[in-house]
Amino acid sequence: MPALAKAAAAQAGGWALALLLARTGLVSHDVWAVVGTQALCAAAIAWSLRSDIWWVAIHLLFSPLLFAARSLALAPAWYLGGFVALGLIYWSSFRTGVPLFLSNRETAEAVAELLPQQRGASLLDIGSGTGALLLPLAELRPDARLVGIESAPAPFLIARLLARSRRALCVQRGDFFRHSWAEYDIIYAFLSPVPMTEVGKKARRELKPGALLVSNSFEVPGWRPERIVEVGDKRGTRLFVYTVDRAQERSGAKSVE
Structure with missing residues (x-):
């Protein structure tokens, strides 16, 4: 399975499990409890799909950082700028599995x-x-x-x-x-x-x-x-x-x- 497909599956599966656990009462309805559960579930799914270790770390941080950023009330242009900047730097890394390493x-x-x-x-x-x-x-x-x-x-x-x-x-x-x-x-x-x-x-x-x-x-x-x-x-x-x-x-x- 391509790395991007694994990432999408991990995030979708993480949210499905977190919402299911919240609905059944096994997880509190508090936003941060649900978000934390989603992050753990997404990371576990990524691990089970044999994603590279940095993808597991990304899944642990993605949703918590996303919700934390909402509290900053930043203009949408900042998010667009960050996305464009990261895209220009890492470009096809999600497909090739090659990040930016610098020799000394x-x-x-x-x-x-x-x-x-x-x-x-x-x-x-x-x-x-x-x-x-x-x-x-x-x-x-x-x-x-x-x-x-x-x-x-x-x-x-x-x-x-x-x-x-x-x-x-x-x-x-x-x-x-x-x-x-x-x-x-x-x-x-x-x-x-x-x-x-x-x-x-x-x-x-x-x-x-x-x-x-x-x-x-x-x-x-x-x-x-x-x-x-x-x-x-x-x-x-x-x-x-x-x-x-x-x-x-x-x-x-x-x-x-």
Whole structure:
């Protein structure tokens, strides 16, 4: 079931259960008692549907915050503005399961060491956000060709503005799954566990021999990393480094046949 459908089912089911419990007298008719019950029921339904943990937290907070906001008597335009702002930042996160994660400078330094030393080495940051990795990387490796792809409008525009003076840095808006990865030496990903299986499949299919897939924090299921780089920052960031051995893949395929 898609994440959005799970969320709708959890909220609807939560309200149905809360109103039923209130009607039968098992829950007080007090507004906050009903709202609190709805939040607990919605979170429980989301958990039973195996929603990601952040969805469970959202369901716990959604209705209580909604009713609390009513007491502030804010003009409707504020709610519309907040909705538009969040939409521009997170855009298709509900569909892709990829929130906005920002890399730090320590990670950029570690990635810079992974880039081939020859001039013109290339890196594609899939889901590049506001350019948090690409901008410091452009300072560390001004000789490299750096490309970022971001689907959300607001992070994309921020990255484009910040990168306008960097000739070797290009930020594009679009779907990184529809962009060829074949020409790059490194594909860098800081996404979430949700798309990593598909990321691994595309990398195995398109990466040239010797190219790397570098995943920040999230492993590719069923693919053993060649090495794990401990960044040594306060987050405890780990970079999972993958390479495709074409000869090994071909021999494996023949043995299966």
